[in-house]
Structure formats: structure tokens, C-alpha cells
Amino acid sequence: MKTAASSPRPMSPSLMTRIGAPISVMIAGALALLIVGCALMASWIAPYDPTDLASFELINAELPPAFTAEGDSHFLLGTDNQGRDLLSAMLYGARVSIAIGGGAVLVAATLGVILGLLAGYFGGKVDAVIMRIADVILSFPTILLALLVSGIARALFPGAATAEWAPVILICAIAIHEWVQYARTVRAATMVETAKDYVRAAKVIGLPPSRIMLRHILPNVMSPVLVIATINLAAAVLTEATLSFLGVGMPPTYPSLGTLIRIGNEFVFSGIWWIALFPALTLVILVLAVNIVGDWLRDRFNPKLRVKR
Amino acid sequence: MKPRLALCLSVAIGALMGFAAEAKTLRWSSPTDLTTLDPYAHTESFTTSMLHHVFDPLVRRSRNLELEPALAVSWKTVRPDTWRFELRRNVKFHNGNPFTADDVVASINRLLDPGARARGNISTVTGAQKVDDYTVDITTKGPYPLLLNDLAGVYIMDKEWMEANDALKPGNIATGVTTAASSTAVGTGPFKVESYKPDAGTVFVVNPDWWDKTQHNLDRIEFKPIKSDATRVAALLSGELDLIAPAPLQDLQRISGSSGFKVIEEPSLRLIMLSLSFRPELKAMPGQKNPQLDLKVRQAMWHAIDFEAIKKRVMRDRSRNTGTLVAPPVPGYSKDNDKPFGYDLDKAKKLLTEAGYPNGFKTKLNCPNDRYINDEQICVAIASMWTKVGIQTELQTESRATYFPRQDRHEFDVSMVGWATLPPMDGFSVLSSLLTEQKEGYGGSNSGAYSNPQIEELTRKAAVELDEEKRRAMLVEALKVARDTVAYIPVHQQPVAWAIRDGVEVPQFPDEYVRLWFATVK
């Protein structure tokens, strides 16, 4: 089946400082950094700790945001159905979403790069086996595979739905599909590099394959990987949200943005709009910002990837 | 050819819809769907309630939920283990076949078949014998006081139809046998099934030849299942439905505030409770003695939960807090038992200290998130309250598909249980399923392994007691022991809350059944 054959270019060292980016991309980048930064610092900047079961009171449930008439100044964006401060829940929730999305990208990229290098460098049977596995994986869409993996995990390990294990399961569920993209891209690039003189020379002087792959080929195939990773981060955050919305993601005691939207969705008709609205907005803005930056990166550094998804 | 066919069809449909607009149609929705049309091939109370529109039992529940004659007009016990039923005459099935004793015998035999999934509903019945065309004897294993209660859930099918359609035995997944009965229903009831499409909808039309006096004015019932609460409410408010049952509690205020709609509600028979593990160790504290074995700890756990707050916030004042394990209309209920311990943080802490746990302990709370009304929210609240007195509670919620199997495998330290005593509608089912040890067919849902010799004895005595007053006294006594020993922590009695369009009149029942043969629409 088809592969994205792209000739890798070394990434410019002044990538982030170059003023080639249009203003919209810079705004998006700043927004993404702001949300990610706030989320990472959630435990310092959030007014309450929503994951501490003893910290909230049912009696405070469903208070509207502070800027509305009935709002309570203690809770800037209001409270959820359990009396949790919504702002705190969102900060922690964004942290969970980003951690899972980032984790999935990291796992998928690592796995994909390693398998892609192996397949491209050795070819033959190794290549055939890895690519057949990739084909099987690709016969299922991300969301279906992720639903399956989390469902199975829950059935096999009773603890899978708890706050400690759910993120691990989610990361695996998302990464199990996404590594294929990296593997295919890296494989194609590796094939091109392997045919070049410097790799042949390295082989001739008897360097071990692991050293050739990691020290010589890898740096030359990394730039498309970074671009794919950025775009994938947005997709992974969305997949996590969808799973949590369908009820197989993060538990309500440790909500992600998707879980908060799922909970809030049950209240939209009863006039309690804030529980769903604020997390949904945060999610869309975060994903949008990452997508804008990713798009720009792709167009800028790897136009060929544009066609593939 | 093809476009013409399409045109013809759309004209025909147009004509049909024009007709439907004239007729009195009730369109309604619930989150679950009928799983099958075969009354003996399922054990779900929702499907049972739907099929009651198509089939009649020998005895049925009246508008006041009293047992009353249906296809049987009278009955008596001829021996302690044999009941004789006089059948109603001039009753016809939907296909025109007359109803006789043969149909009753064939139906009971079909339900007693080992492949019938619902055979447990009449586990004490041993057989049915025809005496004459309109008289039938039903035999039980020894004296059995609740036979009529059980028979109210046994729908009578047509013998000739079953013979003609090779459906004398129920379908069986194991042998790969499916029968016509799972997608066709021929009964004697007030409505006929016009079409049945799983998850898309079921249409019933009125049976003009029903034997009973008609109290409804419907020509047609269109049922469509909608799982999502939000979509169901949206469909009602946008005029696509006349009734939603149940209506989500958080939307009741909005629905009753919208002009043209109203909310109707009544307490359900279903009690929500927490099952506590009485095993030597808790999953949360392996290697240590289970603190929940100490009565004081269990009392503390009860005192530590602010049920008033749960009622007010989570249940929006629609539930009723309770201290016992059966609802007021159910035999076995007594006012003296129905006293909640009350929310008392200091007392809870004191009891924990006396029990030797001044700093609390660890436990795990497991709950379903798609079975009972607001189940997940209730559990988050309880976990939060327990954590405040020092009982560090690790909460896990999951879908009923994985939750109930795990409860059956006794994997939980504390877990949520909902019990409506259905189908017999009798407190004995609490004793026989929740409070007794798992042996001799008892204790099927006693997942916490609660055990008390006094209750064991009372249960076995009540099982064969034919004197109703004595039997009820035994149930009350057993339930008092259960409360005193904190066998379970009762949470509340669920409400039955529905929402209807103005002009629709539907009676509600505490068993959560929808009985549309009492409904009228304008």
C-alpha cells in the first residue's frame, strides 16, 4: 500500500525565532502555550484541588459563574454538579487531556520511529512483517480501535477505569493506531537515506546497525516526525475527549475536559449551561491553536505531508 | 419503472400519514428498547412491561397494583401444592384463534423448558394440566404463597400459532435456534404489534376485539428508544414525542416551565442501597482485618453520609430517604424499621474511634453509571462525604455491562444495589436474594456475603408460610435485624418521573411499568 515518500530536510535551527510566521500563527502559538502552561501549573494556580474528594461540598453544587447575577465570588466560573469549582476542574482537566494527548503522541512517535527505522533499514522480512501489522491496524479507524482497547482493558483489569490506570489505557488506546503514520513516513525516508553514500560508507567500515540507525539516519528523518507529532497532538486530545464523552475515558473523580463535557451535557437543557460550555470552549480553542501551529509547520517545512493524514 | 414505484410508495405513505394524523396516536420514548418480542426469552422488566400491551397473563395488576382476574376469572387451591384456575371464555388471540386451556398448558410448558431464559420467574411451578377446555391446574413444589404474584408476569401465547411457526420451544442462543416468536407477537392483549425494529422503533395498533372494557382512547402507539437524556428531552420539547419515561431529574424544572408540557411523578418501588463487604479482607486493605466487620464502623459509615444533601442536590427533592430495604407498598415494610440513622459527623467520628480507627481506613466504592437515576453523582457525593470523616474512599464507576458481572464475582468492598422486589412485589425477595447466604438457591445477589443466623431461619420459615399475617411479621422481623446490624446502608427510594405533553393522561405506577391501556390523548 502507499507510503508518504518525502525527502527529509534538516530542520532550521532558528525555527521558533524566525519571524516568518504570520500574526495568526503567533497568536495561536501564544494561546496554545498559555493553555498548556496554565494546565501544567494547575496545582499551583487553581483555587481548589478538585481531585481531593474532601475539598468540595455538595451544598455548593451548580452555582453559576461569578459574573452572573446569582454567582458566588468564590467560584469564578461557577461550580459543577458536585460543588467542585469549575475553573479548578478545568485547569486540572486540561492538564489530564494534554498529558494523555502528549503521552499518546510520545508513545506513538517512539514506537513508530523505531519500527519505521527497522523496516526501512533491513527491508525484506522485517519490513514485510511490520508493514502487514500496520495494514491490519489501518483496517480500523482510530476511534473504533481506541473504543476496543479501552473496553478490553476494562474487562481484563478491574482497575482499568480508576484514576491511576485510565490515563495509561487511554494513551495505549490512542497510540496503538497512531504509530503507523510515523512508521510509514520514517520507513520511506530511511529507505532513501540507506541508499545514500554516507550510510553505505558506514556499513562498509563495519559500524553496528543500531549505531548507523540512531546516529546517522535518525537525525535526517526527524523533521517530518516533528510535524506529524504536532498535528497528531491535536487529534489525540480530540480522541481522548471523544472517548471520555462516550464514557470510556477518565473517571468523574479525576475528570479530563471530555469528562467535564460529558457531565455538563446532561445539564444543558436545564439552564446549567456553564458546566458544558467552558470546558468545550477550552477544548476547541486548545485544539484549534495547536492545529494552526501544526498546519503552518507542515506547510512551511514539509509541504508533501499535506496530502496525507 | 423504478421512479414510478417510488412515486407510488410515497403517495401511499402520504395517505398513511394523513390517516395517522386523524387517528389518536401516542408517541413516546424511553432510554431502553424491547430486547425481544418473545416473553419467555428475556428477564428485563422494561420488556415485560412493553409486552403486557400485547399479551395478557392469567392474573394481572390492577390500576392500584392489586392482583385481579385477567385471562383467569377465578382460582382456588385444591391441594396445598395445586391451584385450579377457571378461564375466561370468548377471548380471541390477535390471529382470531380462540383462547382455551390448551394455550395455558402450552405456554407454561414453553416457559418451563430449560432453554427459556425467563424460567426462573416461575421456579416453584412444576407443571400445568388441562382439566377441561376452560379449567387448568397448576402445580408447585410444596405450598407456595406467591404463585399469583409470579403468574402475573407469565403471558399466555397461542398454541396453534406456536405449532404452526415451530415456536413451541423458546429460542436458544446455545443451540442457535431462533423462533418466529422473537420478532412476532400474537397475544390476546389490548394492542397488536404492527412493526418491530430494534433501536429504531416499535409500532402498536389497537386491538378492537379485546375482551376487557377499553379505558384508553388510543388507536396507535409509536415507541422509539432514545438513550441520550438530552436528545430525549429535546425531542419532547420540539414536539416529536408525547411522553418520555423516565424524564431526567435535572430537566424536570425546565420541562414543567415550558408551556404545553408537564412532569408527573410518584415514588418508585426501587430502593437504592449500598452493599458492604463482610469478607475477611477488603480489596483496599489487603492483609488487614476488614474494618467493615465491626458494627460500629458500619454505623459510622451510615452516620457519615448526608442523605438530605444528596436528596436536595442530586435528586432535586424528588427522592425519599429511607431506613429500611423495602418500599412502603411492599409486604414486609414497617414504619418502625423505616428510620434513617441521620447525618451526624461527630457521632461517626466517635464510633470510628471506639472501633479502633481514629484515623479512618481505606475502602473502595464501586457504582454503575447507567443503571439507576443519577447513580454516578450519588456515589461521587458519598465518596466525598466518607473521605471527610477519614474513610479514604476510592471510587470507580462503570457501565452496567461490566459492573454487574464484577458484583457477581464479589469484587467490591462497597457497591451500589437497586432492589425493586420485582416481579413478585414482595419483601421476601429481599430476604431470599440479598440477606441470605449463597446456598440452596438463596442469596443470589448477596455480593457482600452478609450472613445472620436469625435471618436465615426466618427466611426459610417465611418461604412456606401460607398465613399472610404471620408471613409478613416474619419479613418485618428479618428486616429489623438487617437494619440493626447495618447489613446494607439504604440510600433512598427512587422517584418515577415522566414528562408529558398537555392533553396526554397516563397513570404512573411505582413498579416503573408503563401501562398505556390506561392512557388517553387529546
Next chain:
Amino acid sequence: MLKVLLSRLGQAALVMLVVSAISFVMFRFVGDPVSSMSRENASVEEKAELRRSLGLDQPVVVQYGRFLARTLSGDLGISYRNQRPVTQLIAERLPATLELVLVATILSLALGIPLGVLCALKPNGVAARLVQAFSLIGISTPTFVTGIVLILVFAVSLGWLPSFGRGQVVDLGWWSTGFLTLSGLKALILPGITLALYQLTLIMRLVRAEMIDVLSSDYIRFARARGLPRRYIHFHLALRNALMPVITVTGLQIGSLIAFAIVTETVFQWPGMGLLFIQAVSFVDIPVMAAYLLFVGLLFVLINTVVDILYAVVDPRLRARSA
């Protein structure tokens, strides 16, 4: 040529075998059908007997063998939940999902191609920028949020369109269609849009990228140099060439759309295969889940194989390499 065909088919068969094994082994371990099927006060003995009668006490390998043999003979088993043959259930649901996917595909092509062309021809115009911005928002908004917002606006607030289900359907043989009645067509609009949005953005971006590529190619420059009319160059030469990959991707994406319909069908209570799958998951209806997985896998493998073979037929270079 025959060799290529055979090797592709062999690969497809191999993939399907693996898919079937995965689908079976995985589903065998999800949940426990016994508990979902027995009544709430069933005794321990009753449950054990049910387990035996379902064959769940047999070794896993035996269960898989049975599964495979039955599957090959076209028998996908009987749904635990409905006690009806799974093949029949899927056949009943297929029309609903395929009609939804068809509407979504048409919507996305009908809007995606012109918008993509617009963006390619005037990349810096106001319209193009707006469309670009819209497309980014489109792929950044989760499907379920779009669906809920559409229901809130068009069904609840305005009351123009139904919020759930298929409306009135007409049976043409075993195929039930919503295309022939007004209520059926109205019911298709909101879910169709929800499902199409992502696909629409994808096609728009693809057309734009392809057009830009083609427009900068030598033969277009040559055509321009010859002074051919602009319209002819843009729509006859450039768009035609840009559409080839669009058609391919649209074909390849049909499987994804069917899978993505899971979310759309859940939000709109659309009685298709996605809803069947989700409800099967919550009821642990193993035969239905296994069949759905096999079906989607088969669809993907079929589409991919057909596309590959077509490529081999069309592209002589590929033919030479494979041979």
C-alpha cells in the same frame, strides 16, 4: 497482471484472518454476557448453567474454531440481546448507516471541491481566508459538540428539524430508505452535516493542496504560455488532475466515515450500525461486536485492495515493480 491480483488478494485474506482472530479473541474477554442475561435474582447455579449452555466454559481455541467455521459459512451467530441472527440485524441497520454516509459524502464533495478550488485560486482573498479559518474550526471541534449544538439550535430553539431518528422510512425489499419521504429527508440533514464536517474540511484541504501543486506544474505553465483561456486551464486541465486523488481519498475514507458514524449515531439516536455497535458494547453482545468489527475490517480491506489493484492497472510503473 494475474500475479499482482493474486498477491493482493492473498494479502487481503491474510489481513482478514488476523482481523477475525483479533476480533474474536478480544471480544471473548470483554465483559461477561452471563450476568447481563440472567435476571436480577438469578441463583449461582442458574448462572453456571447459562454459561455452560452458551459454550463459554469451552477452551478459547475451541470457541475460536467454531467462530471461524461459522463465519466462513456466512453465519455470524445469534445476538445475545435480541436473539436474532446477527447477519439479519446488520442487514437491517446497513441502509441507515449507508444512507447517512452517502449524504455526508455528497455534502462534503459538493461543498468541499468548490471551496477548495476557491482557496487554491485566490489563496489570499478574504473568502479563502474565511474558508480556511472555518475549516480549522471544523477539524478542531469534536463531532459530539457539533451534534449537540446543531440539535440545540435547529431542533430545540428553532424547531425546524427533528432531533433524532430517521423519520418515516419506506421499505424497498429489504432496504429501508429515508429518501422518499419528507420527514425522512429532514431527519437526514442534521446528522448528515455533523458527519460531513470533518470529511468536508479534509476534502477542501486536499483539493486546495492538489490544485496548488497542479497549478505550479510545467504543463499548466505551458498552457498559460500558450494563452489558453483561464477557465479552461483552471477547470478543465487543473481541476481534473487534482480530482484524481480526491476520488481515491473519498473512497478510502468511506470506512472511516462508517466508524465515525458511531459518535454521530449516538448523538442523534440514528438506528444504524454504529448505534448497534455501541449498544452491543454496553450489553456485551459478543456476536454483534465481533460481526461489526469483521464487517468494518472487511470493508477497509476491500476498498484498499480495489484501490491498490486499480493503481496497478492505471500506473505502469507500479505494475512493473510488483511484477
